[in-house]
Amino acid sequence: MAHAGTQVLPEQTLESTARAALEREPRPAPQRAPFGPLRVVHAFWLAGMSCDGCTIAVSGATAPGVEGLLTGTIPGLPKVLLHHPVLSVEAGEEFVHNFRLAEEGKLGAPFVVIFEGSVPDERLAAESGGYWAALGVEERDGVRRPIPTAEWLQRLAPRAAAVIAIGTCATWGGIPAAIGNPTGAMGVMDFLGKDYRSALGLPVINIPGCSPVGDNFTETVAAILLFLQGLGPLPEFDELGRPAWLFSQTVHQQCVRGGYYEEGSFAERYGDKECLVEVGCWGPVVQCNITSRGAINHLGGCMNVGGICIGCTMPGFPDRFTPFYQTPPGAVLSTKPAKLTGTFVRPLRRLSMRFQNREVHWDDVGAVPTGWGHVKEPSPLERVLHALYDWWRFRTAERPGRTRPEEQYPDGYEVPAVARARREGRS
């Protein structure tokens, strides 16, 4: 699939097919699925400027797993027939055959296009008689040439039920599109243009991440398949085509180290357990769910394993997050109030924690019966503070413990069964 090589006809640039696709009237997104019930849906996986990391991430997904999608064993979902340049068992012309059927509208079933890696500007490669990324070969005007994956995208996109860009290279351009790159690389959305709509009227769906969380992809695909089946609503996407339920929160809002930030405790070096913002974490301004979802099978995920956030899900990545591993300018300001508040809050919380670490009757006997070490008794000042704390807690509530009925009901108390019998004249 993605190879540098030769034999691209310069006149076969993507402009004409691009123009044809973009000249079509944009269609409104459908409210109801036009398909379903479906037995199979084809998925054509194309790779542009890619490291195959997205494929690896997706193959590790568990909720749902790729196996369930491919075998059609997930209730309500059709079977997915995946045409993948690395994972499919077919090769050569046999592999490309289904791509051609899809292009010609002869597949006999709906299909989605999944694009991994950024879309290079093949015109730049064609100038020197080469290509950046291709899949299959065809003969035109007596010349055999590799077919750029960008051209496959152009050919298949108009008939696809949905075009899904997976990974930050495919969504926004990512590392191959970083400033200074010679390939003119871009994301699928940039390549197809803002007026692009799939056969179902959908703009490009974007699932970013470098690499993405595999579950984010399979879960979105499952939601789209349910929609195609007519069993679910069209999932909600944000203004950049990201699944809204997966990308609306920041890393920081879900981070396992958020409590340290709030108490003003910051790591000074890698390996420290505190918040990593001063060693370069961009989590407070990055939309990503990896800290709550985990990287694979709900395990791992950047801060969970000691890493900082370098903003790999964001359109500004990588150029707007460099230099990496330095305090982001915004953090210089925002950590100051946290440090100031933390100076007061931390000692008060530790005091409270010591109090909550004591069984009530240990206070009565004045000792903690542990053989594991010595627990210091509270000082007179701490006792006063604890008494105040208790008074505050119970100022509008009843203290726990056993109370005699006559104490609890000073106006008189009767056992309910006795009172009922008396009312009914039975006693």
Ligand code: SF4
């Ligand atoms: S490590 Fe990053 S994401 Fe986590 S609390 Fe600190 S700044 Fe926020």
Ligand code: SF4
């Ligand atoms: S936490 Fe940051 S670096 Fe890690 S996956 Fe999410 S966006 Fe990328």
